[in-house]
Amino acid sequence: MDKKDLILGRLRGLGNGIIDDVERHTVPAIKVPSRGTSNIVYDDAKRYYVLGDRYGKRSLGNVKQIKKVAQMVSTANFCKGLVETQKTATIREMYYVSEGWDVDFGDQQESNLIGEDLEVTLGVTREDLGLMPEEDGAAVYGDLTVKDDDVEVNALKSGKSGYSISPTIDDVEFLDHGVERVIAVETMGMFHRMVQEEAYKKFNCLIVGLKGQAARATRRFLKRTNEELGLPVYICNDGDPWGFHIAMVIISGSAKLAHVNHELATPNAKFLGVTASDIVNYDLPTDKLKDIDVLRLKELYKDPRYHEDFWKLEIKKMLKIGKKAEQQSFSKYGLEYVVEKYLPEKLDAMES
Amino acid sequence: MDKKDLILGRLRGLGNGIIDDVERHTVPAIKVPSRGTSNIVYDDAKRYYVLGDRYGKRSLGNVKQIKKVAQMVSTANFCKGLVETQKTATIREMYYVSEGWDVDFGDQQESNLIGEDLEVTLGVTREDLGLMPEEDGAAVYGDLTVKDDDVEVNALKSGKSGYSISPTIDDVEFLDHGVERVIAVETMGMFHRMVQEEAYKKFNCLIVGLKGQAARATRRFLKRTNEELGLPVYICNDGDPWGFHIAMVIISGSAKLAHVNHELATPNAKFLGVTASDIVNYDLPTDKLKDIDVLRLKELYKDPRYHEDFWKLEIKKMLKIGKKAEQQSFSKYGLEYVVEKYLPEKLDAMES
Numbered sequence: 001m002d003k004k005d006l007i008l009g010r011l012r013g014l015g016n017g018i019i020d021d022v023e024r025h026t027v028p029a030i031k032v033p034s035r036g037t038s039n040i041v042y043d044d045a046k047r048y049y050v051l052g053d054r055y056g057k058r059s060l061g062n063v064k065q066i067k068k069v070a071q072m073v074s075t076a077n078f079c080k081g082l083v084e085t086q087k088t089a090t091i092r093e094m095y096y097v098s099e100g101w102d103v104d105f106g107d108q109q110e111s112n113l114i115g116e117d118l119e120v121t122l123g124v125t126r127e128d129l130g131l132m133p134e135e136d137g138a139a140v141y142g143d144l145t146v147k148d149d150d151v152e153v154n155a156l157k158s159g160k161s162g163y164s165i166s167p168t169i170d171d172v173e174f175l176d177h178g179v180e181r182v183i184a185v186e187t188m189g190m191f192h193r194m195v196q197e198e199a200y201k202k203f204n205c206l207i208v209g210l211k212g213q214a215a216r217a218t219r220r221f222l223k224r225t226n227e228e229l230g231l232p233v234y235i236c237n238d239g240d241p242w243g244f245h246i247a248m249v250i251i252s253g254s255a256k257l258a259h260v261n262h263e264l265a266t267p268n269a270k271f272l273g274v275t276a277s278d279i280v281n282y283d284l285p286t287d288k289l290k291d292i293d294v295l296r297l298k299e300l301y302k303d304p305r306y307h308e309d310f311w312k313l314e315i316k317k318m319l320k321i322g323k324k325a326e327q328q329s330f331s332k333y334g335l336e337y338v339v340e341k342y343l344p345e346k347l348d349a350m351e352s
Numbered sequence: 353m354d355k356k357d358l359i360l361g362r363l364r365g366l367g368n369g370i371i372d373d374v375e376r377h378t379v380p381a382i383k384v385p386s387r388g389t390s391n392i393v394y395d396d397a398k399r400y401y402v403l404g405d406r407y408g409k410r411s412l413g414n415v416k417q418i419k420k421v422a423q424m425v426s427t428a429n430f431c432k433g434l435v436e437t438q439k440t441a442t443i444r445e446m447y448y449v450s451e452g453w454d455v456d457f458g459d460q461q462e463s464n465l466i467g468e469d470l471e472v473t474l475g476v477t478r479e480d481l482g483l484m485p486e487e488d489g490a491a492v493y494g495d496l497t498v499k500d501d502d503v504e505v506n507a508l509k510s511g512k513s514g515y516s517i518s519p520t521i522d523d524v525e526f527l528d529h530g531v532e533r534v535i536a537v538e539t540m541g542m543f544h545r546m547v548q549e550e551a552y553k554k555f556n557c558l559i560v561g562l563k564g565q566a567a568r569a570t571r572r573f574l575k576r577t578n579e580e581l582g583l584p585v586y587i588c589n590d591g592d593p594w595g596f597h598i599a600m601v602i603i604s605g606s607a608k609l610a611h612v613n614h615e616l617a618t619p620n621a622k623f624l625g626v627t628a629s630d631i632v633n634y635d636l637p638t639d640k641l642k643d644i645d646v647l648r649l650k651e652l653y654k655d656p657r658y659h660e661d662f663w664k665l666e667i668k669k670m671l672k673i674g675k676k677a678e679q680q681s682f683s684k685y686g687l688e689y690v691v692e693k694y695l696p697e698k699l700d701a702m703e704s
Contacts, residue, residue: 087548089687090541096683099637134541136513139488148511159500160520161488164513167544172511189442189486192519196439285451331448335441 004083007129010122011080018073027061030069033120033259040258042304047267048253049305051120070103071114072121079118082130088168090132091115120259127170127216137165137217139188141195142206143178144225155206160195161188162209169217174228177206182225183272183343184208186237186246190327190338197339203347206231214250216257219264222250226266233266234350236343239274239284240324241296244311247271252305271310272346276317279325282342285332286323293324356435359481362474363432370425379413382421385472385611392610394656399619400605401657403472422455423466424473431470434482440520442484443467472611479522479568489517489569491540493547494558495530496577507558512547513540514561521569526580529558534577535624535695536560538589538598542679542690549691555699558583566602571616574602578618585618586702588695591626591636592676593648596663599623604657623662624698628669631677634694637684638675645676 014030021028032055033039039052058065058072078097082089089097095111098104105111119126126132141162144155148166152175155163166172183205185191191209194200200207206225210218226233235250237243251269253261279286289297300306301315318324330338366382373380384407385391391404410417410424430449434441441449447463450456457463471478478484493514496507500518504527507515518524535557537543543561546552552559558577562570578585587602589595603621605613631638641649652658653667670676682690 087687088544089683090544090680092541092678092680093545093683093687096637096678096681097687099684132541132544134539136491136540139516146511151509151511153509153511157503157505158510159498159503159505159515159518159524161516161518163511164491164516166511166513168512187486188488189444189484192440192442192484193445285448326444326448328442328444329448331441331445332451335439335445335449 003128004086007083007122007124008080010124011076011083011129014076014122015073027059028069029057029059029061030072030121031055032058032117035116035120035259037255040255042252046262046265047251048261048265049255049258050261051258067103068114068117071098071101071105071110072117074098074101074103075111075114075118076122079129079131083128088127088130088132090134091126092134094131116259125170125216125260125263127167127220132167133216135215136167137169137215137221138184138211139164139191139209140206140221141191141209142200144174144206145176147173147175156200160192162191162195162207165215165217165221167215167217169220169224174224177229177231178204179206179231180204182206182208182222182231182233184210184214184222184233184235184250186210186212186243186327190236193328193335194339197336199339199343202339203343210235210237210246213246216264219250219266222269223264223266226268232351233269234272234347235269236272236327237274238324238326239276239279239318240289240326241293241300241318243274243327244271244300244306244315245296248300248303248305270350272343272350274325274327274329275314276321276323277314278342278346279321279323280317282330284325285329286325289318289322289324294319355480356438359435359474359476360432362476363428363435363481366428366474367425379411380421381409381411381413382424382473383407384410384469387468387472387611389607392607394604398614398617399603400613400617401607401610402613403610419455420466420469423450423453423457423462424469426450426453426455427463427466427470431481431483435480440479440482440484442486443478444486446483468611477522477568477612477615479519479572484519485568487567488519489521489567489573490536490563491516491543491561492558492573493543493561494552496526496558497528499525499527508552512544514543514547514559517567517569517573519567519569521572521576526576529581529583530556531558531583532556534558534560534574534583534585536562536566536574536585536587536602538562538564538595538679542588545680545687546691549688551691551695554691555695562587562589562598565598568616571602571618574621575616575618578620584703585621586624586699587621588624588679589626590676590678591628591631591670592641592678593645593652593670595626595679596623596652596658596667597648600652600655600657622702624695624702626677626679626681627666628673628675629666630694630698631670631673631675634682636677637681638677641670641674641676646671
């Protein structure tokens, strides 16, 4: 059974459940797995957040829930149309499409939540249902050939800014590659530095420019390079709590998306820096930690995703030195330094 | 003389001027055209902001200016290295590189200003000097073939998210195209809608996804499609003061960059919507104007760039109806509507 049939089957299942209830003269209701914090659990074996087995019921017998049930069914029906015609819509577009329904959404927040309810109820991702986020994913540079919409694209021949991961990355087929690893960097400034210094040759890698917090499409892409292509994935971000956490969400997923982390998290991905130790060892230009940085580091310290000794040590060290540093601060030693000295030393240490 | 020689010539000129001063036993000084508001003028003939002819002097005879002069010369020297080796650096990297100078920058703001001083003094763009912004430009989809870094890229064969305009767009050569016009849209949501509904075929156009406020590279790209390829450029943004102004900065440039508007502005580009009239005529889903929207609309009304009757009418109308609408609000009539009905009607009206 191909994916399209699977998704359509799940959508029909939702509708048929309601019809069955009606025919059996019981009040129609939908079982929705709970996304409350008490039902979000860090799974030590899987190394990411998952949902527990608690769920709630949305029943037409409850006046307060009637509108939500109707919105879920309308949304499911809209998604069925998308999947059948192989189209996609942004969640913003769906919000406007709902103007034509009897149960239109009051605001974007409301339609987003129904989208997530549908994800968790059907056990598929929003993207599987044709509902796309607004933003594109990361930029990729290096020897990877993909089939995107019947066109073959090589990410070494897509221009200096590389191949853009589109929200529909799951429809993209990996055809061929000639690399040994993937190195993701936080900013496009560092991406262009890596391209210019030919890091893709030197490290025989794909370079991925995350553009800050990684989009869902980027996380899917990184997971697929790791699990489908068997490539090690390294993440090189700024040396501050925000850089750490951008990496950690790629590695262990977010609590908010616990119901889809199995599709998004890459537990084998590794943080390649910048660490507090790097700040000291490389004598990097720094900024003083702000109050909000300190607060955030203390939160991370208690977060189950940061349970490894490596993180405990680095977070404590950063709090002790009271300083943070950006990726681009290596330029103090010249533009080439990060590719010629820093990354080789770090990769050597991690891969030996 | 090729561009590289021209830029190197300008940089050497700056240094030689100082050497000449020393040899003639006069106090070295650099003439820097003034970027103060009183020296920024809207040029009716050119249809964008330009700098007037006032300038200031940065002199080594003035204690307060010694550091600035030294920073300008150090920056010029750094840029000379970039241009000679055909490398680029982000302005953030330059900030860190300055750590190795005797006159390092106190903060990013200080180094940005020196970058602009150098632009205006030498009469070239920052990008010509090898100093790049962090962010990439827009996404382009459609039948355009470019030569980017010795690789030929066709923007119809770069994947669903298209070809990314890199900060180094000026080094990219336009080889061939098969289109009649360029349509730029504000959001990537609308970009993907246009691609999915095959707007590039229907309107025989390039689709450009601006991603909000257009990056300098995007503005260069649009100017080049208009002036080098002779293509009409249309901009279809949200129907609110922010959407208007994203379009206007593409058309008539910004005051802040008056000294480089001749490289960035596309005075022939046209606003294709969403207008206040569209909101009424198409009965679009709207949001109420917020206080800040009203304030901004009143500012635009007085701005010389909005002198045309078209803008005067539409701004007044929007203030009167008190409502704004997003591009994606056309989805009320179905996802295809914007491509099948709205854009054809608007283009017909504008091109007839």
